Amino acid sequence: MTTAARMSHCRFCNGALSIPFCDLGEMPLANAFVPLERGDAADPMFPLNAVVCERCYLVQLDHVVDATAIFSDYAYFSSFSSTWLAHAAAFTRDATARYGLGADSFVVEVASNDGYLLRNFVAAGVPCLGIEPAANVAAVAVASGVPTEVAFFGVDCARRIVAERGPAGLIVANNVLAHVPDVNDFVAGLAILAGSAGTVSIEAPHLLALMEQTQFDTIYHEHYAYWSLHAMRQVLAAHGLLVYGVEVLPTHGTSLRVLASADTSAGARYGRFALAAVEAAETAAGLGTPAPYRDFEPKVRAIVSAFRAWLDAERAAGRRVAAYGAAAKGNTFLNAARVTRDEIVCVADRNPVKQNTLLPGSHIPVVSPEALLAARPDDVLILPWNIASEIAGELRPVREWGGHLLVAVPDMRAV
Ligand SMILES: [Zn+2]
Incomplete structure (x- = not known):
């Protein structure tokens, strides 16, 4: 059973965690990929709130999810x-x-x-x-x-x-x-x-x-x-x-x-x-x-709102959106924007261990890059913005049928 403990003071200097930074609310664990058969069950959710120590300015989470639950069987090689x-x-x-x-x-x-x-x-x-x-x-x-x-x-x-x-x-x-x-x-x-x-x-x-x-x-x-x-x-x-x-x-x-x-x-x-x-x-x-630090969260809210407005407009126009990159980063983004599996048809990832699972929280199905291309989405959101141009090369066929490749961080833009 995974538990989350509240921290009221800095993990380093014991100063007060009084400066807000980024409160993303209740979120599932970003690497807890869900087996297909558990798709109808709700995922465990834990507070995800980054705050700042007023004494040493260390940015840290104000809840600690049990480390052994996260790391003892860590699947990242x-x-x-x-x-x-x-x-x-x-x-x-x-x-x-x-x-x-x-x-x-x-x-x-x-x-x-x-x-x-x-x-x-x-x-x-x-x-x-x-x-x-x-x-x-x-x-x-x-x-x-x-x-x-x-x-x-x-x-x-x-x-x-x-x-x-x-x-x-x-x-x-x-x-x-x-x-x-x-x-x-x-x-x-x-x-x-x-x-x-x-x-x-x-x-x-x-x-x-x-x-x-x-x-x-x-x-x-x-x-x-x-x-x-x-x-x-x-x-x-x-x-x-x-x-x-x-x-x-x-x-x-x-x-x-x-x-x-x-x-x-x-x-x-x-x-x-x-x-x-x-x-x-x-x-x-x-x-x-x-x-x-206080100025950070309003910027996050602006990015999430811009993305929501884009996604809603896509759906209203009858366009089908897929995503690429089933990693922790993408899961934080999709869950912060409260995206559901009705809004994004699939997310592609090259790691076979992640294929045929569901993303935590959003429960969007993870497929192979080939399956994403076979689904012929109108537009593809690239979640790992740090390697967007590399992924865009892999998704060239999407452009050939007139689709768009986009990133949402640090703002909505075409790749
Ligand atoms: Zn401190």
Whole structure:
């Protein structure tokens, strides 16, 4: 039984969560795809309300849905994405050169998934260890030769690793910080594992991009927190880790790679990259003040209203609308707009695990891209706006029969 617990105070600093950001109301879990035979039952719904701490300005959800229910059998395999594999290989090459990693080093990746990144270190002869909470995903990593422990990372796990192997020279935590319910236990664990000289390398979608491009559909129950450099450096500093460098990455609609260490000379040795530029951009956007956070939800409401008006006009004109991309992001969008299966005929996705299921909430059937084309919709809404042009290439036949390809975020527009 999945439960949701209300948080009244900041998960990091215990400040009041008094600044509103984006309240999407009661929503189903964005990755809880529904088997066809359960199509007539209502999905469990939980509050999805992002708020801001008035002290540290960490954007976070004010309800926590039980993490074990979400992650223990997580079905996302990183190796399904070729872009992501190339990103991981490039990271390994750069990090090996920058930190001089070799046979005497020790690299740990937290939330190591199916070993998509660490396999590069294994191939380079750098000793490494993955920590992954989803047993089925960790088993894939072990089978491919990547040493992996099944565990939720935190202080206890870090102490155990240090006792057995000593501190790590590099700790990688990519796209995991948003998923961590107890951020202090997690970051304290990173600090213990890094010791006095190791680097912690954290990648997270950048809150500033989310705000500037109104990427509200990246808000869902599995993302407990949304990170600015402003908030992240406070959390790291509280556990003795100083941010010495920042890189800006194009992944997930702009992410930050934040480099931190207890060693105060690390910035001089390894480089500061875009640290000053990101700081300046966040200050210019007012991320250390309440105003830009309060201004966000009205922009979300405008996007949802514009989309509803378009969809209603399509139906009134007798046009059949389909969608592409059965991912969490699309589900947040469709459910925020309260779209039903009567309004969108189907959603296509290339992942066979998702085909022949129903989207959570809207219960729109998930089909193959070929089945979408066979249904000959008049117009297709592309839900993953970050890869819209790539998908538009796949949907070229829709244009040939006079249909339109559109995205709805950050506003309704043709692709
Ligand atoms: Zn706080």
